[in-house]
Amino acid sequence: MNILILGAGGREHAFAYKILESEHCSKLFVAPGNAGTAQIAQNIDLKVTNFEAIRDFVLKENIQMLVVGPEDPLVEGITDFFTQDARLKDVLVIGPSKRGALLEGSKQRAKEFMFTHKIPTAAYQSFTGKSLDAGKEFLKTLTPPYVLKADGLAGGKGVLILEDLDEAQTELENMLTQSKFGEAGAKVVIEEFLSGIELSVFVLTDGKNYKVLPTAKDYKRIGEGDTGLNTGGMGAISPVPFADAEFMHKVEERIIKPTIDGLKREDIDYKGFVFIGLMKVGDDPFVIEYNVRMGDPETEVVLPRIKSDLVVLLQKTAQQRLDEVDVEIEAKTAVTVMLVSGGYPEEYEKGKEITGINQVEGSLVFHAGTGVKDSKTVTSGGRVLAVTSFGNDYKEALKKSYQNVDKLHFDKMYYRKDLGFDLT
Numbered sequence: 092m093n094i095l096i097l098g099a100g101g102r103e104h105a106f107a108y109k110i111l112e113s114e115h116c117s118k119l120f121v122a123p124g125n126a127g128t129a130q131i132a133q134n135i136d137l138k139v140t141n142f143e144a145i146r147d148f149v150l151k152e153n154i155q156m157l158v159v160g161p162e163d164p165l166v167e168g169i170t171d172f173f174t175q176d177a178r179l180k181d182v183l184v185i186g187p188s189k190r191g192a193l194l195e196g197s198k199q200r201a202k203e204f205m206f207t208h209k210i211p212t213a214a215y216q217s218f219t220g221k222s223l224d225a226g227k228e229f230l231k232t233l234t235p236p237y238v239l240k241a242d243g244l245a246g247g248k249g250v251l252i253l254e255d256l257d258e259a260q261t262e263l264e265n266m267l268t269q270s271k272f273g274e275a276g277a278k279v280v281i282e283e284f285l286s287g288i289e290l291s292v293f294v295l296t297d298g299k300n301y302k303v304l305p306t307a308k309d310y311k312r313i314g315e316g317d318t319g320l321n322t323g324g325m326g327a328i329s330p331v332p333f334a335d336a337e338f339m340h341k342v343e344e345r346i347i348k349p350t351i352d353g354l355k356r357e358d359i360d361y362k363g364f365v366f367i368g369l370m371k372v373g374d375d376p377f378v379i380e381y382n383v384r385m386g387d388p389e390t391e392v393v394l395p396r397i398k399s400d401l402v403v404l405l406q407k408t409a410q411q412r413l414d415e416v417d418v419e420i421e422a423k424t425a426v427t428v429m430l431v432s433g434g435y436p437e438e439y440e441k442g443k444e445i446t447g448i449n450q451v452e453g454s455l456v457f458h459a460g461t462g463v464k465d466s467k468t469v470t471s472g473g474r475v476l477a478v479t480s481f482g483n484d485y486k487e488a489l490k491k492s493y494q495n496v497d498k499l500h501f502d503k504m505y506y507r508k509d510l511g512f513d514l515t
Contacts (some may be wrong), residue, residue, distance in 0.1 A: 092402065093118045093153055097139045097169075099125050099159025101429075101459035102387035103475040105157055106401075107132050107456070109394045113402035120152065126468045127458025139164045142172045149182060156405065159186035159363070162384055166196035170360070183409035187383050188360035194381040198242045198280040200412075201381050208353035210346055212378045214367045215282035217242065220267045223397055227260045229281055243275030248321050248436065252284070266494065287372035289379070290331045291389055292339075292366040294347055295404060300413040301351050301365075302404070303343065305396045306331045307389040307421055308514075313436060315509040322436045325475055326428045326510045328485045329392035333371065333514070342369065342376045350381075362408050391457050391477045392425040417427060427479040427509060428490040428496055429459070433503025435473035440503070443470040447499040454495040455479040470501055486513050 093117050096103050110116050111131055124134030137144050157173065158166055161364040168189035173179040186192075193200045205212040218226035221481075230237055241249030249272045253259040266276035291305040307329040313319040324375055334342075347368060354361045366382035366389075384395065394401070398419040400487070407413045421452035432439035447469045448456055457479060462470020477495065478495050482488030489511055498507060 092116060092155045094120070094156045094402070095135075095145075095149060095152075095154045096121045096128075096157065096158045096160060097145070099149055099472065100387050100446070100472075101162070101435055101457040102385055103160045103389040104128050104457040104459070105390045105394045106160060108457070109397070109401045110158070110208075110430060113400045114404070115400065115402040118152070120148075120154070122148070125458045126461035126463050127456070129463065136392065140167055142169055146172070146176065146179060150178060151494065155408070156183040156402070157185065158405065159184070160384060162192070162195050162382065165189075165192040165270055166244060168192075170489045174360075183406060184362070185405050185409060186363040191361040192383045195383040197305050198240045198245060198380070199278060202280060202282075204353060205378055208349045209352075210378055211376065212264060213238070213283040213285050215280050217280045218263070219266065219278050221269050223264060226263050226267070226279065226281060230256060230259050230263065232417050233281070233283065235302060236284045238284050239266065240274040240280040240282065241266060242278035242280055245272045245275040246323065248272075249275050250321065267288075284376050285342055285370040285379070286374050287370045287377075288333065289333055290369050290371060291386055292342055292347070292367045292369060293385065293389070293393055294351075294367065295408055295413065295418075296351055296354070296361060296363070297408045297411040297413040298354055298359070298361045298364060299351075299411060301347065302413060302418045303339075303347065304418065305329045305393045306334045306339070307386070307392055308390050310507060310510055315507055316512065320418045320436050322431070324386070324388045325428060325431070325507045327389045328393045328424065328511055328514070329396055330424065332485065338371065338374065338376065341374075346376055346378060362411065384445075387459070388427050388429050388474075388477050390491070391427040391455075391479050395455060395481070396421040396423075396425050408485065421481070422451070423481045423483060424485045424488050425479055425481050426492055426510065427457070427477045428489070428506055429474050429490045429505055430476045430478070430496065430499060430501075430506045431474050432460070432470055432472070433505055435513040436507070439473055441469070441471050443501040443503070445469060445475070445499070445501045450498040451478070451495045453480065456495075475501065475504070487513065
C-alpha cells in the first residue's frame with residue numbers, strides 16, 4: 092500500500108516511524124515532512140491545505156491511504172474533498188469530515204455537542220465583538236481564575252487563564268476587538284475554571300466502533316513548575332499514573348461512549364482519531380476540549396506503545412470495520428522530552444546546526460522542527476526534537492531521555508528538566 096502522511100512535525104515523524112513497521116506499507120511519502128522523515132520516507136513539497144496539489148500527487152503516485160496529521164486541512168474539509176471526487180473515492184482517508192472537524196475548529200460547537208449529549212464539561216458562554224460588554228459582565232459573575240478561549244484554531248495558544256478580573260476584561264477586549272488571536276478570536280468562549288489535574292485520552296473510531304488508545308499527559312507551559320507562556324507542548328508521559336482502571340471506566344462510560352454515540356446520532360462522518368482533553372476533578376473526569384487528530388508531543392509517546400500493526404488499524408478504521416481487530420499496548424511507560432529553540436514560544440532564530448543525534452542510544456529521536464542546509468540538520472521551528480524513551484515507570488524513562496538529551500546540541504537549546512513533577 093502506498094501511503095501519504097500530511098504534516099511536518101514530531102507527530103508526523105512518529106506516524107512515519109510506526110507505519111514503516113508494517114509489512115503492508117510499500118511506499119511512504121510525507122508532505123512536507125522534515126529532516127527526520129526524509130531519512131526514512133520520501134518528503135514531498137506540498138502545502139497541507141493545497142487540496143488540488145495533494146489530489147494530483149495522490150493520483151500520480153497511486154496513493155491508497157492518506158493520513159492527515161494536523162488540524163488545519165481537516166477543519167478546511169480535506170476529507171470531504173476526497174469523498175466528493177470520483178477519482179479519489181477509493182483512497183482511505185484517516186480524518187473526520189468537515190462537520191466532524193468542527194469539534195476542534197469551533198470551541199462553541201464543541202461545547203454545544205457536549206451539552207447536547209450530556210458529556211461532563213465546564214459551564215460556559217460565548218461572546219463576539221458586538222457582545223463585548225455582556226462578556227465583561229459575565230466575567231464578574233465568575234470566581235477567578237477566568238478562562239478565555241478563542242473559538243477557532245490558534246495553534247494551541249488561544250487559551251488564557253487569568254487571576255485578575257480587570258486583566259481578564261482587558262484581554263477579552265484585546266481578543267474581540269484587537270485581533271489578539273486573529274480570526275480565531277473573533278468569537279470567545281468564557282468558561283468556568285475546573286480545578287484538578289489534566290490528562291489526554293485518545294480514541295480511534297470508524298464512526299460506529301472505537302478503540303481506546305494509551306492515555307498521556309503533556310506539559311504545555313514553557314517554564315518549570317508549569318509557569319510562563321503556553322506552548323505546543325514541552326513533553327509527555329504515557330500512561331498517566333493516576334488514570335487507574337476505575338477512573339478510566341468513568342471516562343469510557345461518561346465521555347467516550349456518549350461522544351461516539353453523539354457522532355452516530357448526528358450522522359457525522361468520522362473516521363480517525365478523537366483527542367479528548369480531560370480534567371480530573373476529584374475522582375471525576377470533565378472534558379476541557381476535543382481535538383480531531385492526534386496531539387503533539389503526545390503522539391511521540393502514544394504510538395510507540397501500540398504494538399499492533401498501525402496500518403491495519405487505520406485500514407479497518409477507514410473501512411468502518413474497526414470491531415474486527417484488537418489493539419495491543421506495550422505495558423512499559425514512554426516519555427518524551429521536547430527540545431525547543433531559545434525564545435520559543437515567542438521570537439526565535441532558525442537555521443541552527445543540530446549535533447549529537449547519531450550518538451543517542453536506547454531512545455527514539457523524533458524531528459519536530461528541522462530541515463537540511465548544506466547537508467547539515469538544522470533547526471526550522473520552535474519545537475525542534477522530541478526524545479522518547481521507555482522505562483518500567485516514568486522516572487526510569489525520563490532518566491534515559493535526559494541522559495540522551497545531554498548528547499544533543501544546538502545554539503540556545505532549551506528543555507524542561509521537571510517533567511513528571513506533578514506526579515510524585
